[in-house]
Every structure is written in structure tokens, then in C-alpha cells.
Amino acid sequence: MKLIDIDKKRYKKHLNLVSVALVIGLSVLSLAFGALLIAAFGSNGSEGITGEGPTGNFHLNLLGVILAAVICVMVMIRVKDTPFMTEVYYVWRLKALHNRIYRRLKAIKAAAKNQDLNALIILNYYYESLKQVYFLDNNTLTMSKVEKDITELHHTIAExxxxxSLEQFDDEMLKDFN
Known part of the structure; x- marks a missing residue:
């Protein structure tokens, strides 16, 4: 995955809109599906219930939430490649790649200490992409740590x-580190 320049303002605006749309969509659809399922298959709430206690429709409400989540996921899959989602989807994919690298980070760092070129390429990409994501997400608390890691890595490479370079990175390199 190649790093691309992202307009921070546009990214934040689109991320906020997507987040709000997902929350509203999930809430409305959950309530709608739950109400429809209860109306069609639910137990009558007035039979022997005093206004407090369970109605026996928990499973129908849960099914409504699951259906709403499935619909939201299907919509996200459908719109992920639209120009509106370019930045948001790019950062989501980058964060997923960070997780894959992080799970192997101990082995990668050990190999990098032995000047393994692929390990150094992965670390370079990892730190530079972390820096980009931290900048986009306004994560100033850990930015100094990443800057320090980048400086140390560049020193090791030069030494x-x-x-x-970032262009050398290929996620297939991760298969060598488990």
C-alpha cells in the first residue's frame, strides 16, 4: 500500500460525516427492524406484564440490531470506493495494515537489529505511516515517540x-515475520 497525501481538513470532515451517518443509520435501522420484528413475531407485552420486567422480545431486538449492522456494512462496502470515501477508506486500510505490522513488530525489530533489509523497510514504512495517521487524527501525544523512532531508524540505516525508501514496502514482506 503506497502512502498518499491526504487533505487533513477534508479527511476530518468526511470522517465525521461517515461516523454520524453510521451512528444514525444503525440507531434508526435497529429501532425499525426491532419494532417490525416485534410487531410480526413478538409476544404481546400486555399479557401479564405490569409495566416492569422483560417482555420476552430481547432476541427480536437483538436480531434487529444485527440486521441493521449488516445493512450498514453492506452500504459501507458499496460506497467505500466513491470519491467521498477516498480519504476515510485509505486511513481505515492503513490502520488495518498497522495492526498487521504491530502483531509482528517484535520479530521485525529483532530482525532490524541484525540489519535485515526487509525489516528495516517495514519499520520505515510503519513509522512514516503512523506519523501520517497521527497527524490526521491530531494525536499529538505520541507523535514525539514516532519522531524519535524515525530518527533512530534513519540513523541505523545510515550507519x-x-x-x-517507502516505495520499497510491500505488505507481502510481512509473511517473513511471525
Whole structure:
């Protein structure tokens, strides 16, 4: 996955709109599906119920939430490649890649100490992409740590006269580190 420049303002605006739309969509659809399922298959709430206590429709409400979540996921899959979602989907994919790298980070760092070129390429990509995501998400608390890690990595690369660039990264490299 290649790093691309993202307009922070546009990204934040679109992320906020997508988040609000998902929350509203999930809420409205959950309530609607729950009400429809209860109307069609639910137990009558007035039979022996004093206004407090369970109505026996929990499973129908849960099914309504599940149906709403499925609909929301289907909509997101459908719109993920639209121009509106470009930045948001890019950052989501980048964060998923961060998780894949993080799960192997111990092995990658150990190999990088032995000047393994692929490990150094992965670390370079990881730190630079973390820096981008932290900037986009206004995560200023951990930015200094990432900057320090980048400086140390660049020092190690220069010390061993190696050439490492972001373009060299390929997520297939991760298969070597488990």
C-alpha cells in the first residue's frame, strides 16, 4: 500500500460525516427492524406484564440490531470506493495494515537489529505511516515517540550504508515475520 497525501481538513470532515451517518443509520435501522420484528413475531407485552420486567422480545431486538449492522456494512462496502470515501477508506486500510505490522513488530525489530533489509523497510514504512495517521487524527501525544523512532531508524540505516525508501514496502514482506 503506497502512502498518499491526504487533505487533513477534508479527511476530518468526511470522517465525521461517515461516523454520524453510521451512528444514525444503525440507531434508526435497529429501532425499525426491532419494532417490525416485534410487531410480526413478538409476544404481546400486555399479557401479564405490569409495566416492569422483560417482555420476552430481547432476541427480536437483538436480531434487529444485527440486521441493521449488516445493512450498514453492506452500504459501507458499496460506497467505500466513491470519491467521498477516498480519504476515510485509505486511513481505515492503513490502520488495518498497522495492526498487521504491530502483531509482528517484535520479530521485525529483532530482525532490524541484525540489519535485515526487509525489516528495516517495514519499520520505515510503519513509522512514516503512523506519523501520517497521527497527524490526521491530531494525536499529538505520541507523535514525539514516532519522531524519535524515525530518527533512530534513519540513523541505523545510515550507519550501515543502506538505502531504504517507502516505495520499497510491500505488505507481502510481512509473511517473513511471525
Amino acid at each position: 550501515h550504508n543502506l538505502t531504504v
